[in-house]
Amino acid sequence: MQVLTANNSFTEISIYRDPLWLRLALILTAVAFIVLFLCVPLILVLTEAFAKGFSSYWEALQRPEAISAIKLTLLTAFATVPLNTLFGLCAAWAITRFEFKGKSLLTTLIDLPFSVSPVISGLIFVLLFGAQGWFGEWLSAHDIKIIFAVPGIILATLFITFPFVARELIPLMQEMGYEEEEAAMSLGASGWTTFFKITLPNIKWGLLYGVLLCNARAMGEFGAVSVVSGHIRGLTNTLPLHIEVSYNEYDFVGAFASASILAGLAIVTLILKIVLEWKQQAATNTA
Secondary structure, three states: OOOOOOHHHHHHHEOOOOHHHHHHHHHHHHHHHHHHHHHHHHHHHHHHHHHOOOOHHHHHHHHHHHHHHHHHHHHHHHHHHHHHHHHHHHHHHHHHHHHOOOOHHHHHHHHHHHHHHHHHHHHHHHHHHOOOOOOOOHHOOHHHOOOOOOOHHHHHHHHHHOOHHHHHHHHHHHHHHHHHHHHHHOOOHHHHHHHHHHHHHHHHHHHHHHHHHHHHHHOOOOOOHHHOOOOOOOOOHHHHHHHHHHHOOOOOOHHHHHHHHHHHHHHHHHHHHHHHHHHHHHHHHHH
């Protein structure tokens, strides 16, 4: 910060006057929280997973119910992430490029999964598509099963994860503005050409960041999926549900072996998150 002195010259002064002991205390507190709530649980998961050796660890992951849980988790992510990416792009484009009635309502609804408990959202799907739900009789008559089946798991996960891409793109596209897009279209570029040549390159790092967070949440979702899955072993148990079942049955090696997969996913997500944030910041500074 610069101030004007009596001799009309500018002098640099620091606006941060916190004493050294306070700065050290804050840093040590932050480090202690990270170690206690991040590093220690991660070390505990890995220690318990390999407590009986690598052979027991690998055997636990080779069980049919574990393989089924991994496959269902991947299927759920593969189904929900592309749909949420498409929704996020459409929602961000509509909110940042158009004025229409209900715009503020749409923005509020995008944040709804952040404020509603995942268990409540799962219960809503049960009330809609369950045997006694609003559409239950029609679904039963047409032999369509949603609750306690894979479609219900995908719907619940889709609801929980749909804000992530949109929430990353909306502020980014608002900051970007639309001058470049208008210039391209005034020169004869079509809408699709403008999107792929102008818009997408400018938002690609934010888009990838949102997709990354969406994928991590889709694979790790527990509350909503637990309500709609029915906990059918080998059929509707995703990886988080399989961990719970294994732990409750005192299969600690199996539970922590499966948990190590999600822990590994968390570490990879964290690394990619840092890389994408750096890329996005570099792109912003260059622009």
